[in-house]
Amino acid sequence: MKAPSGLLPGTKSVPFAVGLAAHGDRTAVITADGPVSYRELAVRVDATARRLGRERRLILLVASNTVDALVVHLAALAAGHPVLLVPGDHPEAVRSLTRAYDPDIVAHADGGRWVLDERRPASAHTLHPDLALLLSTSGSTGSPKLVRLSHENLQANAESIAAYLDIRDTDRAAATLPMHYCYGLSVVHSHLLRGAAVILTGLSVTDACFWELFRTARGTSLSGVPYTFDLLDRVGFEAMDLPHLRYVTQAGGRLAPDRVKRYAAMGRAAGWDLFVMYGQTEATARMAYLPPELAATRPQAAGVAVPGGSFRIQPLADWPGEATGELVYTGPNVMLGYAECPADLGLGRTVDELHTGDVARRAPDGLYELIGRRSRFAKILGLRIDPQRVEAMLEKHGVTSCCAGDDDELVVAVTGAPDAVGRTEVRRLVTAECGLPARAVRVCVLAELPRLATGKPDYRAIRELTRPVPEAPVPGPGAAASVPAAVDLCGLYARLLDRDDVTEDSSFVGLGGDSLSYVEMSLHLEDALGRLPDHWHTLPIRELRQPSAPPARRRNGLRRRTLEMSVALRAVAIVLIVGSHIHLFWVKGGAHVLLGVAGYNFARFHLTSADRRERLRNVGRSAARIAVPSTAWLALMLLVTDDYDLTGVLLLTSLLGPNDGFWFIEVLLYMLLAVAALLAVPRMDRAERRFPFALPAGLLALGLVGRYALFGLDDRMHVPLVATVFWLFALGWTAARAATVRQRLLVNAVVLAAVPGFFSGEPAREAVVMAGLTLLIWVRNLPSLASVNRVAGVLAGSSLYIYVTHWQVFPYLEDRSKLLATLASLLVGIAYAALATRVATRWRSSHRARKASLRARRAA
CATH class of the missing domain: 1.10.1200.10 (ACP-like)
Structure with a gap:
């Protein structure tokens, strides 16, 4: 597209945003919904630029990693409208900056639509011709202090990054960082400059769907802050097969030298490069990079200045040493200056060089090394935090505090038990002020704040306060309306x-x-x-x-909702099971559908991004929640009836025979333990993360050996029953991991091929199983009502307990009324579920109290 000709004379624009159409039909953006070409993107940008109007106006963009948000951003840059980027996941920041800067247009998502809220036809502000972009300084989300960036800043920074990374038009970069963050935005800008593609997603690197998208898009580059690399370690990145990956970039905080070396070695082995970089929002994004060939030998260095930039060392009296002092940067990407109110938007350049606040030294080999900070600013998870500002904010709330931080955590020390707010509220105030996640804020209550001999706060002692402090009780659903x-x-x-x-x-x-x-x-x-x-x-x-x-909307006074298919299937299946056992009707197959649902939910709830040990602990907890209430009920029945023996109480009849009505509980428990044992092997755990669809598909193929009794197994025999039905569990697991239509078709083909003949002479039962599993594969949600959801939810949540108890309920009532017997069986199971949950909760609370008491006695 061309820059709109109707703008005021002298209006400037950003060249790479104007020149999108020059890249023709090359892919510009890739999302889970498909690709967007440069030609298509240019058309959308041009249309949006026309909607923004001929007069320059201040646009507040509630940013997200979506094509719609990107189109508005590029349209503003191309048409010369200054953009204020605000994080879409931080409503308080949106409200705060809207109040502070009174934008002329607010662009934001509204449900499934993208809205341009035009507040006035012409700008209420004086906007300097060079002003292109306003960004919050790292860590000052919601603060009125903004970085003013020019069109030249954005273009020069994108060109510089594209040069040292050697970005090619065949590259495809994952936009893993938020667009409102200067690092994430620079990834987008530098690739669009070169006609490369951006894989635009809001998914975390811990999500299997992210890696599915990355592989499908043939991703060539990945960017992250130090915390991103923690997540990569957690998901087994080292073992992933990423054949198109060319390089990985890291910025947003210091990555420990040993980890730099490890990732550099990892890259050499896998055929990709590691670029460690250093930058600040005030320099548009980046000021230095460490050449990949030096990452293994000089991992502690920030590197050399980016193309077009230069450094100098300004001596500091309190940091003696040759070639040591504050690092000062000069280059075309240095900001125009700061803005603290709307009047500052009319200012031109007020800064010629950037005093970074970082203390550095220039090593003999010409590389710059960062060794400290001039001020108390801390960079935590890539966000620059001013502890003094946090202290001032808390003081307004009646809390006396001292704050200090490192790369991972902000420690907030407060005196006594604050009268105005509690510990939880202190953490909430700090996270709202800084934009940090709650896990990165530690609140410590002290009798007195640590002081130096001079009476000044001892910030080193505060940084060493790493012992966790018990949190105040969290309000429950009945808390007062004033609670956030x-x-x-x-x-x-x-x-x-x-x-x-x-x-x-x-x-x-x-x-x-x-x-x-x-x-x-x-x-x-x-x-x-x-x-x-x-x-x-x-x-x-x-x-x-x-x-x-x-x-949810209302229709005829009823709230319209959706009901998740797995919940619906559990609710319907347990009613079919109980009703068929009582002969109220005869619709069999519900238990086998539940085995598929169990595998589906196993993948969703247990195969998370957590490490291997945490995964296994969670599977163990689920197995206990099945085994303990089942065994407890059967043990009670053993005492009062003659219907069971010790084999049944111990849930061993599926192995030792003869099989009884509790085969489903036993088989489900055995399968959970079997897959837990499989994933306890580190290599198998890595394989599941690397091949989330292929691994369960392989287990499904193995399970079909039992289904077809290829080694003499028979699903009507008792030894081992689990071997003949495991394929249903594996099929549900595979269905949960099927991310494409082709994969779902493959799973559905197995259903249509394997279910017929499984129940000899029972075509109706086979039809029920095929229908249930097909719905599980293809349908995620059903239209529903709130009242229906409540009934289905109670039945689904109590299905295990209903299955266990109904055998001892309906025999006393079925001769009188089969319908009454069915309803009573359901109600008793629901009641037992509530009782079991309450007992388990009290036991866990008592167990925690005993452990706390034991720790206290040991400490004494």
């Missing part, structure tokens, strides 16, 4: 999952949630939030505060 919504959700998670370590960055699966607790949690969340986003169980709590789906 985020805290309420934390309380809900803490109560339903019986955890005392819930933070805003916790997720359902990360806290060990499984299929038994999933239903109850989803019902409570729907009441609190309306319709839930897909994959809510993998999202951190802070993201659930802004569900991507629109609120």
